[in-house]
Amino acid sequence: MSSAGIDKVRDWILGRHPDRTELAADVDLIESRLVDSLAFVELVYTIEDAAGVEIDFDTIDIEDFQTLATIEKAFFA
Amino acid sequence: MDAVSYTAQWMAAARAQESTRDDALFVDPFAEDLAAPRGFELIDRYAGGGLLPFISIRTRFLDDAIRDVLAESGIQQVVLIAAGMDTRAFRLDWPEGTEVYEVDHALLIAEKRRRLDALGAEPRTDRREVSADLTKEWMPALEAAGFDRDRPTLWIAEALTFFLTDEQAAGLLRLLASASAPGSHLAFDILGRTLLRSPFSKRFLDTLAADGTPWIFGTDEPEEFLTANGWKVTDLREPGQPGAGEGRWPYDVQPRDRRGANRLWLIRAERATAS
Numbered sequence: 001m002s003s004a005g006i007d008k009v010r011d012w013i014l015g016r017h018p019d020r021t022e023l024a025a026d027v028d029l030i031e032s033r034l035v036d037s038l039a040f041v042e043l044v045y046t047i048e049d050a051a052g053v054e055i056d057f058d059t060i061d062i063e064d065f066q067t068l069a070t071i072e073k074a075f076f077a
Numbered sequence: 078m079d080a081v082s083y084t085a086q087w088m089a090a091a092r093a094q095e096s097t098r099d100d101a102l103f104v105d106p107f108a109e110d111l112a113a114p115r116g117f118e119l120i121d122r123y124a125g126g127g128l129l130p131f132i133s134i135r136t137r138f139l140d141d142a143i144r145d146v147l148a149e150s151g152i153q154q155v156v157l158i159a160a161g162m163d164t165r166a167f168r169l170d171w172p173e174g175t176e177v178y179e180v181d182h183a184l185l186i187a188e189k190r191r192r193l194d195a196l197g198a199e200p201r202t203d204r205r206e207v208s209a210d211l212t213k214e215w216m217p218a219l220e221a222a223g224f225d226r227d228r229p230t231l232w233i234a235e236a237l238t239f240f241l242t243d244e245q246a247a248g249l250l251r252l253l254a255s256a257s258a259p260g261s262h263l264a265f266d267i268l269g270r271t272l273l274r275s276p277f278s279k280r281f282l283d284t285l286a287a288d289g290t291p292w293i294f295g296t297d298e299p300e301e302f303l304t305a306n307g308w309k310v311t312d313l314r315e316p317g318q319p320g321a322g323e324g325r326w327p328y329d330v331q332p333r334d335r336r337g338a339n340r341l342w343l344i345r346a347e348r349a350t351a352s
Binding site: 028033035036037038039040041042044045050055057060065 | 114124125126127200271272275276277278280284328330331336337339344
């Protein structure tokens with residue numbers, strides 16, 4: 001069950017980048033520019049929908065959003 | 078040329094790229110020559126974050142604002158503040174008798190004139206260059222060039238407020254209001270504050286700061302900011318909306334009440350009447 005949520009996040013990122021077909025859990029989403037500042041809010045909402053949580057923008061820790069692995073650990077563990 | 082002039086070259090390069098598209102939002106035939114030497118290199122350096130489409134959408138938004146405001150108001154005095162490599166005086170259709178003032182620092186104006194002369198560019202209206210230091214008192218230079226504060230004005234401030242502090246941005250709006258006859262208008266853009274604080278923007282913002290052109294000012298309450306400084310918003314859009322690059326913006330347009338969204342504001346305003 002726990003993997004279904006992170007799959008939604010992965011699908012959302014891949015959906016934005018039709019040239020990619022896969023995304024490893026340790027790829028840095030920021031360094032690779034897969035998620036930029038304007039797409040970030042969409043990423044947060046995607047995670048919220050998939051995880052059923054509300055994320056507080058004022059206390060966001062960017063480390064949690066660095067890779068699929070850190071997202072899974074922070075929001076889907 | 079100073080750092081902000083490289084920003085002008087970057088804008089010109091972005092406009093040159095847009096002009097070659099099949100679905101171009103505008104065509105600027107001079108932009109490619111105005112982008113040298115660094116404009117295209119900066120496109121790569123500042124890639125990502127929606128900047129290229131934003132520059133194109135903003136250019137078109139302000140083109141449309143100029144056309145609409147002049148047609149509806151009969152204003153004949155247009156001031157492009159920090160005009161940079163803007164070529165609107167050479168590429169737009171202007172109502173008979175329109176004066177277009179381009180304010181920027183002397184070095185940039187001289188270099189732009191040299192390049193446009195070499196291209197044989199002819200202004201399509203009464204274009205007046207105003208060399209001035211925008212960080213000091215510049216209204217006297219504008220008035221010396223013929224600007225008349227008793228006539229209504231359309232002010233255009235494209236890609237300008239980002240580089241100011243909160244106090245300077247507010248001061249600019251108040252200065253423009255103080256020099257605006259009743260019926261004057263303003264069209265410009267403002268960054269969202271959230272965008273400037275987002276950890277996902279940090280890399281890009283750090284690059285700008287390292288290049289000597291940090292982005293400083295932004296607000297997520299543009300209506301309130303304008304009202305507090307002598308202006309009333311008449312049209313507020315975000316990229317991706319109808320009339321603001323709909324179909325050309327690679328992000329969702331976030332509803333206004335969505336928290337945490339990074340905003341870019343495209344604004345038309347009119348001088349607030351004294352109350």
